[in-house]
Amino acid sequence: MMKKRSVDFLEGSLFRNVLVFTIPLILSGVLQLLFNAIDMVVVGKFSGSTSMAAVSSTGSLINLITNLFIGLSIGSSVAIAKRIGKRDYDGVSKAVHTSISIAFTAGLFLTVIGIVFCRVFLEMMNSPEDVIDLSTTYLRFYFTGMLGTMVYNFSSAILRARGDTKRPLIALTIAGVLNALLNLFFVIVLKIDVAGVGLASSLSSYVSAILVLLVLIKDEGPMQLDIRHLNVDVEAMKDIAIVGVPAGIQSTVFSLSNVAVQSSVNEFGRIVMAGNGAAASIGDFVYNIMNSFSQSCLTFTSQNVGAGKYKRIGKILATCLCLVTIFGIVFGMGSYIFADPLLHIYSDDPEVIAAGITRLGIFNRPYFLCGIMDVMVGSLRGMGSSLVPMIVSLLGACLFRLVWIATYFRVHHTIEVLYYSYPLSWTITGLVHMLTFIIVYRRLIRRQHGKKHND
Numbered sequence: 001m002m003k004k005r006s007v008d009f010l011e012g013s014l015f016r017n018v019l020v021f022t023i024p025l026i027l028s029g030v031l032q033l034l035f036n037a038i039d040m041v042v043v044g045k046f047s048g049s050t051s052m053a054a055v056s057s058t059g060s061l062i063n064l065i066t067n068l069f070i071g072l073s074i075g076s077s078v079a080i081a082k083r084i085g086k087r088d089y090d091g092v093s094k095a096v097h098t099s100i101s102i103a104f105t106a107g108l109f110l111t112v113i114g115i116v117f118c119r120v121f122l123e124m125m126n127s128p129e130d131v132i133d134l135s136t137t138y139l140r141f142y143f144t145g146m147l148g149t150m151v152y153n154f155s156s157a158i159l160r161a162r163g164d165t166k167r168p169l170i171a172l173t174i175a176g177v178l179n180a181l182l183n184l185f186f187v188i189v190l191k192i193d194v195a196g197v198g199l200a201s202s203l204s205s206y207v208s209a210i211l212v213l214l215v216l217i218k219d220e221g222p223m224q225l226d227i228r229h230l231n232v233d234v235e236a237m238k239d240i241a242i243v244g245v246p247a248g249i250q251s252t253v254f255s256l257s258n259v260a261v262q263s264s265v266n267e268f269g270r271i272v273m274a275g276n277g278a279a280a281s282i283g284d285f286v287y288n289i290m291n292s293f294s295q296s297c298l299t300f301t302s303q304n305v306g307a308g309k310y311k312r313i314g315k316i317l318a319t320c321l322c323l324v325t326i327f328g329i330v331f332g333m334g335s336y337i338f339a340d341p342l343l344h345i346y347s348d349d350p351e352v353i354a355a356g357i358t359r360l361g362i363f364n365r366p367y368f369l370c371g372i373m374d375v376m377v378g379s380l381r382g383m384g385s386s387l388v389p390m391i392v393s394l395l396g397a398c399l400f401r402l403v404w405i406a407t408y409f410r411v412h413h414t415i416e417v418l419y420y421s422y423p424l425s426w427t428i429t430g431l432v433h434m435l436t437f438i439i440v441y442r443r444l445i446r447r448q449h450g451k452k453h454n455d
Contacts, residue, residue, distance in 0.1 A: 007163035009303040010085070010312075014319045022296045022323070024165035028156065029288035031172035033281070034179070039138075039197035040281055042183045044274070044347045047193050052347060053273040054134035054194055057266065059280065060258040061121050062142070065114055067251035069106040069150060073099070073157040075244020077295075078302045078381060079236060080161035080223075085306020089222035094233035096158055096216065096223050098240065101230045103154035107147030114143030125263045131270060138194040145202025151209035155216055158223065160299055164215075171211035179204035246386035250377075250393050257398040264405055264418050272415060275355025278346035282339075282356075283363050286331045290371030293324040294378035301382025310444055317379045317437070324375050328368025336364045355415075362419040369426040373397075376433035385440045392436060396429030 007021045044052035076099035083091040118139035122132050156168035179200050186196025216225035265276050297320040304312045335342060343356040373393075380389045404421040 009081075009163065009300050010307050010309060014300075014312075014315055015323075018293070018296050018300065018316075018319050018323060021163060021165055021299070022292050024169045025160070025292040025295055026289050028165065028169045028172050029292055030285060031169070031176040033284050033288055034176050038180050038183050039201060040277060041346055042187050042197055043194060044278070046187050049274045049347060049349050049352055050130060050270060051134055051194055052352075053128075053270040053277065054131045055138050055197060055277070057125075057127060057131065057262060057273050057277055058122075058135055058139055058142070059277070059284075060255060060262040061118075061125065061139070064252060064255035064259050065121075066110060066146070066149070067255050068248035069102070069110065070153055071246075071248020071251045072102055072106070072240060072244035073154045074247045074295075074298070074381065075240040075242065075386075076102070076154055077157040077161045077299060078243045078384075079239040080158055081299050081302035082239075082306035084162055085303040091236065092222040093224070095236040095240065096225060097230055098233045098236040099154050099158055100151070100213075100216075100225060100227075101232050102237075102240070103150045104147070104230070107150035110146040110150065111143055114146060115140050118143065125259055126266045128266060128270060128273075131273070134194045138198040141195050141198030142201055144199075145205035148202070148205035148207075148209040152205060152212055155209070155212035158216065159212065160295065161302075162223065163299075167215050168212055171208045171215075174211065175204040175208035178207055243381050243384065243386040246390035247381060250390040253394050253398045257401045260402055260405055261418065261421070264409065265415070268415055271349070271351045272355045274347060274349070275343075275352045275357075276359055276415075278343050278352065279339075279356035279359035279363070281346065282335050282342050282360065283367070286328070286335055286364060286367050287370065289331055290324050290328050290367070291374050293320045293327070293371065294374035296320060297375050297378035298382040301379050305383055305444075313379070313383065313441060313444070317375070320375045320378070321372060324371035325368050328371040332364040332367035336360045358415060359419055362416060363422060366423045366426070369423060369430060373426050373430035373433060376430060376437055379437060380433070380440055383440055383444055385436075388436055388440070389433060392432050393429055396432055397425040400425045400428065 007017050039055050040052055043055055080095045119136040122135050127135055159168055182200035183197050186192050300316045301313055339357045339360045343353045377389045401421045409418050
């Protein structure tokens, strides 16, 4: 039997249950983002804008290298949630062990790739000469923690599938506090600059991974993990891949477009790079809040699809769209209104702050559009449709941005023109996702009616 959790995916008030599930998820994401944000704050305050630019410019590259496997963790969450909805507990156990096996394999693979090839990737991104050595040092230390990062992400995805978002939050809280303390110790006391903040993030990632692994190991139900019997179940792997591979490819190509944008940002020099990095860090917190509703929509939809409660899917989507719009407007506008004091957390350089305000004005005020786009994707993935939203996102967002950079931006070569590609792409892609949802949902309902008629 599955232990009963505080969140009921199949019955009760959707508004309340979505919030109860999502708020710990938001806080977990915030703490995870703090790892990189604290890195930037510490080096920005104690080592200067060059070190800050070195750390801040690596985010898009890290995402590019890791997002394929993070996408697989989404597939794990969907596969396990559907099995829980069907009460297929043997299938749950197989999917759990398969997911953790993927996490260990992915972590080791990414550690090697990141350490060996990080400088090559930075050179491809046109990283400036006065920054590239520091960026390389930071990334090499950061990627020593990739095994911990993968294990944490897959383990927390497993726990999310049954409604447990609180214990991953506790694990990240402990790791986040440790990360902050280690950052200060390595940079201020030992004076090892970007190497110190990279090492602090690495060590903290292993702490969070160990804590969530212990939760799974000590579980008394079908989600109990036995490290000695890790294996890959073919059927579970297939279910994970159906959703996870398209999700991972989508995230990877999204990151590729962001790397192209970062390369264009790099053309404007270290001041704009530092300001862009600080503003992007603030924006990541807003995005995390909105993306958490996408994860909620995915998990609620997956369990209801597994239980055959198709009519509840539309209500889930409407609830998540309402909440993501409210939260997106409040936090997106709020981060712009308070841009100056927020950016001062990262740097005291007035030029860096001015560059950051430019980005926040264009990105964060309409950021709720990105939230709407992501919630639509979460609903589609929860219904088992991951390939179509991947194609739509790649064409509507990624390809659009790359074409924008290659054409309009080259003629009107300003940082503002570069940034405008984002809200335009969110609007286009979100509208197409809405049309896609209508088509996929109607097919799902017709399939259900067909099964009832045959029965």
